[in-house]
Amino acid sequence: EPPPGCPPDVEQLGRATWTFLHATAAYYPEKPTPTQRANMLMLLKSLPVLYPCTWCAQDFGESIEENKPDVSGRVALSRWLCERHNEVNEKLGKERFDCAKVDERWKDGPPDGSCD
Numbered sequence: 001e002p003p004p005g006c007p008p009d010v011e012q013l014g015r016a017t018w019t020f021l022h023a024t025a026a027y028y029p030e031k032p033t034p035t036q037r038a039n040m041l042m043l044l045k046s047l048p049v050l051y052p053c054t055w056c057a058q059d060f061g062e063s064i065e066e067n068k069p070d071v072s073g074r075v076a077l078s079r080w081l082c083e084r085h086n087e088v089n090e091k092l093g094k095e096r097f098d099c100a101k102v103d104e105r106w107k108d109g110p111p112d113g114s115c116d
């Protein structure tokens with residue numbers, strides 16, 4: 001773990017980016033407007049072009065070519081993103097995340113209220 005104030009390494013950048021993406025998906029509307037859909041699609045498609053880890057960006061680009069982003073609503077988008085994150089987890093030898101738990105992890109917190 002690099003000291004505070006250092007530029008992000010691939011791990012820190014990844015955690016920050018997943019946090020942003022999953023949280024944004026968790027609060028994406030259930031019935032997005034065409035403008036919201038178009039902007040979400042642009043956000044996701046920007047990553048392969050701009051994400052500052054070139055091999056991550058390239059693999060993510062291939063992943064979203066094979067699995068087109070589902071920007072139809074928050075539940076579908078959260079699920080789609082969870083699956084893409086699981087592909088990266090798998091590639092890195094990390095555990096798969098149970099996608100039934102995305103809302104608990106990124107929106108509602110656990111039922112025991114321990115995050116309130």
Ligand code: FAD
Nearest residue numbers: 010011014015017018055056059060082083085086088097
């Ligand atoms: P992270 O994988 O960063 O996850 C953060 C938290 O998200 C976890 O603690 C967990 O609570 C939750 N979580 C885990 N899986 C899911 C899921 N499927 N759905 C919802 N929530 C979940 N690193 C590389 O070394 N090589 C790569 O090619 C690479 N590609 C990447 C591509 C993208 C688009 C992004 C955003 C990151 C990429 N990374 C890559 C970084 C990598 O995914 C991790 O972020 C990094 O290794 C830190 O991992 P972590 O174990 O701290 O948890």
